[in-house]
Amino acid sequence: MKDSDEVIDRVLTGLRDVSAPVGMEQRVRAAMECRTAERTGWQWRSWSVGMAAVVVLLAAGVVEVKRPRVHNDVVAEAKQTLIVDNPAPIVASESRNTEILRVAQNDLGHRAPRTVDPPAVNDVDMGGIPAPPMPLTEQERLLLQLAHRADATGLTPLNAEARAKQNAAFDAEFQEFFAPPAPTSANTNLTEKEKGETQ
């Protein structure tokens, strides 16, 4: 029993009295300095990366601020056009007729300002994308076809004055064709002979 206690005590004393290797503290300090340098370098790198990220974010913010402004200008202009063209709410069919009349009355080379549908404007407002070109109305497409395919005679009905002239010319030609021929002397003798034969 006593012998076992003695051996146990010797082992525990050996664990207690063990001394650190020579130069351990210097090696530990060197490892700490190495780690500190690594951390400092990492902090500088992370600081640089952070600054770069801030710069990129600022640049993106400037771009983002500028882009909606241009987009809003376009939309505001479109809305202004809409207000000028349609001061009061117009029924759909009435709007179409008005547009046809305006296009017909204007010169063919001059295109009338286009109206913008309010729902389309709202759609444009919703996105940050520039507004796409508005689609042509049915009347505009028809006019475009007419302008591209018909000749000057075909386009005449669109001009009231030209149409009136054309109608007048047509009437004159009609009257001239169906009017009775003027009586001549030869024709008068012939009629007298015919009258005698019949008698």
Place this chain on the structure above:
Amino acid sequence: MAAIEGSVLAFAEIDRAREEVDLAALVETYAGLLFRVAHSILRSRAEAEDVVQDVFVRVVERKHKLAEIREMRVWLVRIAWNLALDRRRRVRPEQFDVGFAESLVGSDVSADKALDEAQRMAAVLRELERLPKAEKHALLLAAIDELGMAEIAEILGRSESAVRALLFRARTRLRERLEGSRMREGGRR
């Protein structure tokens, strides 16, 4: 911009110098104790030194929290203790036990007696490892003889009375097992 960067670097240099002084003092004060704590688990000087380095590297990583630590000694010992236990799972400590037992034998004895003593001490270390974990840890921490009962209790997360009971049971069990193994060996002979 260059002036600002220069002043920032100067402040960082001053700050780093102050930290180095503090950390150097920490190393000087606690390196020996931490080495013994790690060595009691690993029984290898090289492995214990590695553990001490790991402890202070972690101190560097948490240097901004050092001011919040109330009991630096207990905190450091706990880190070293846990790192040593973790390292012991990865290395094969039996080989270190034999070498450590041989190092405990005096050089002024004969070769036969030295071999016998080394075997007895290796048996103590072997039986120590077979103790229940709580008893083994309490006995090893108490063996360092630099830690008070309250500190051991805090490191192990137990009350002081529980640590005393663990120490008593560990010592008794270790003695009984050594006697039993000696009896068995005597019977075989």
